[in-house]
Amino acid sequence: MKLGIVGSGMIVNDFLTMVKDIPEIELKAITGTQRSYEKLLNLQKEHEITSVYTDIEECLKEAEVDTIYVALPNHLHYEYTKKALEYNKNVICEKPFTLSLEQFMELKALALSKKLVLVEAITNQYLGNYQTIKNTLPKLGDIKLIECNYSQYSSRYDAFKEGTILPAFDPKKGGGALMDINIYNIHFVVGLLGKPKEVRYLPNIEKNIDTSGILMMDYDTTKVVCIGAKDSTAEIRSTIQGNLGSVIVNGATNEINQIEKQMLKQEKEIINHNIHTHRMYEEFKIFNKMIETQDMKRTKEQLEHSQIVMEIVDKSLKSAGIILG
DSSP states (O other): OEEEEEOOSHHHHHHHHHGGGOTTOEEEEEEOOGGGHHHHHHHHHHHTOSEEESOHHHHHHOTTOOEEEEOSOGGGHHHHHHHHHHTTOEEEEESSOOSSHHHHHHHHHHHHHTTOOEEEEOGGGGOHHHHHHHHHGGGGOSEEEEEEEEEOOOTTHHHHHTTOOOGGGOGGGTOSHIIIIIHHHHHHHHHHHOSOSEEEEEEEEETTEEEEEEEEEEETTEEEEEEEESSSOOOOEEEEEESSEEEEEESOTTTOOOEEEEETTSOOEEEOOOSSSSTTHHHHHHHHHHHHTTOHHHHHHHHHHHHHHHHHHHHHHHHHTOOOO
């Protein structure tokens, strides 16, 4: 993969600490604004990135770049992903894919028409521990309940209450608890159970944005609750309960550092099948292989997964009267 990165925020810095462990990925370019130029130069030097751009069009004309990693604030995902696809680049887009189902469907159609790999960078789907959960699910018997709680008091919440609206709480920029933090829980559940029969979102809304909320999903005999909060905190934990046993994830659903398997009348088993300490390693290892082989079968599968998630998000936001963008 000959990669061009768009963005220079926290997620990019985190990614760059890991990518050296995947030598197949060549860092060909990084793009940002003129205001972030010094930061871009520092990242170029530190991580041996070939070129720096402050104009996305110039970056996309760079012949050596075959893939763009869109790691920008939520409201810019659609615009920059579309630009990259129009320049015939494969795209890895950070979560959430877009601010609406309509935007996502347009990008999906464009990518498939050009036979380009388009994937959402959602870490949990590719982790070894998540694959273990999927393989363990049938052994738990009839799955009765799933509860995911990702609640983390935001460092920006105090400023928000005082009237400073930063992107994390800005509806115009795709902020809010559902899009920022609960989205991981939705992906976690959809990857296990697919499309729900019914969706209902109960948010706490302040200044037209959800600062926390409970998402309920009905899968007939399985009931799911996904809790995401940026205005309060609690133990971050997910539980899958079947009539023959349970699985517990202590910690965030975007990392799944280990799982606890507890079968009826048996000793608890602690499992860790992740192959790297960094949560982004396994997804980018797979993305690289998909792009090298132009694996459109897996691309379509991942897009179908992301579409279900976007349908849930769209329905949830509309039912709560939250308008993004």
